[in-house]
Amino acid sequence: MLGDREGPLVSTAEHVLAALRGMGVDNATIEVDGAEVPIMDGSAAAFVAAIDQAGIVTQPAVRRFIQVLKPVQVKIGDAMGELRPFAGGFRAEVEINFANKVIGHQTYAFDLSPEGFRREVARARTFGCMNDVARLWGAGFALGASFDNTVVFDEARLLNAEGLRYADECARHKVLDVIGDLALAGLPLLGSYRSVRGGHKLNNAVLKALLADRGAWRVVESETARRPVRGHVEAGASAVGGLVAPAYGPDVS
Template sequence: MLQKTIHKSVACSGIGLHSGKKVRLVLRPAGENTGILFALQNGSGRRFLTPRPESVIATGLATTLGQGGDSLATVEHLMAAVRGLGIDNILVDVEGGEIPIMDGSAASFVYLLRMAGERTLSARRKVYRVTKPVEFKREGKLIRAEPCDGFHVDYTIEFPHPLIGRQSLAMQVTPQSFTAMLAKARTFGFLREVEYLRKNGLALGGSLDNAVVLDDYGVVNTEGLRFSDEFVRHKILDFVGDMAVLDAPLWGSFTVFASGHALNNAFLRHLWVNADEYLEEVSLGLEPVAGLEAEPGMVTASAAVLA
């Protein structure tokens, strides 16, 4: 399986969740082994930011990356779309200090990436594969990882709200399943929390146009939900994005209970710091992988440990 980038540059603009100001985004093709690379446009010029587990500097409301005094907020939905569609290399130009929230899901980014098309590069795809079971717990929340050829997640959430309660969803994340099952699931919050955030100058760009908002009984948004289990679907979307803060895709089977951005990053840091124990870097060949179902037009692969 060879690495992929996008075929042409595409751009969009939208509102920043934190600032409430207009921000602009340009997605550009990138060469092999670039990974996901952000180029931040500011008054001092263009600075590059490479996502890494240790470069996550904040997890309140969204995932924020920081490096050398520069920061970029709300990266998880875009990164989920890039990884979810199987794109290995991309350059993301950003003006405004955060990724636009769009409609609160990854659907707009999937649309842009589809419009940009795909281009196959000459280098083999690299992945990090979990080699043995590892369990990470904090305050009743859990992430467990086991070896798997591909990215499988079994996610459970539990909220004391009549419309949410306990929701679970298990799925293999592929470009097809990501687009059909996850991309349109929006971020959500509770009306009492939204009111508090706005009073304290936070989430200034948040609105019913880019989030599902719940009062004590149901959904405030007039259009309702896109899926009956939209809440757990969005949590999986966030998880895919938070696990994308590596220079290559992560392979494993993940069982998750009640996690969020903070625990997601703490878990990934634990994996990365202990990579010699839990991860192997593999280069994908051209033979079928057992257990990884091929989609139409998808080249399957086997994994061989890199020297």
């Protein structure tokens, strides 16, 4: 354990949203009994298992989506995120480039499907550099972080004894975060998202920029996720009401 203190963690709610979105659940009630969603093992695996256990019910209703109609890009410092039109459902593509040489440069692209999410993304854990984790503790954040729920690197090596679940686990976790962050749109997105050196704050900023531009998206409906887009449905202003703009702490994944 890095520490045995208990306390709030950053952005674990997005891991639950990622699990729901990843598994194709678009109608669920979430009740949280406590100040924060538990981090579990730092990934979405436990939430996927819980969804499996509860089962998914197909409802007699059309599914609604937000379709991206034109590119929207946001830059924050040396980070860049963009949403673009995409005919194949939803794709997330991330590039990370850490000064930490053990993490280094990684890219990962993922076309969203429940099977793919379960197999390739859901198990990727939260990660951090030892000095960042120590700094967060000093500022009162991430007090529950430990080797049980965070992949931790120092300048020379991975510190977790059990090793990585994927060679590019960090980039995959960033994709997990993208899926959760963009779920805050209120409806599933049809489009492709790409980020370079991104994080929660950037993802949220790109989503807000998309929704703020009424020419950049429309709401479409479909009977199944695999047969999307049955024409224009409505102006879509109601979807904006579903947008939640969380206040983030330091950019922990």
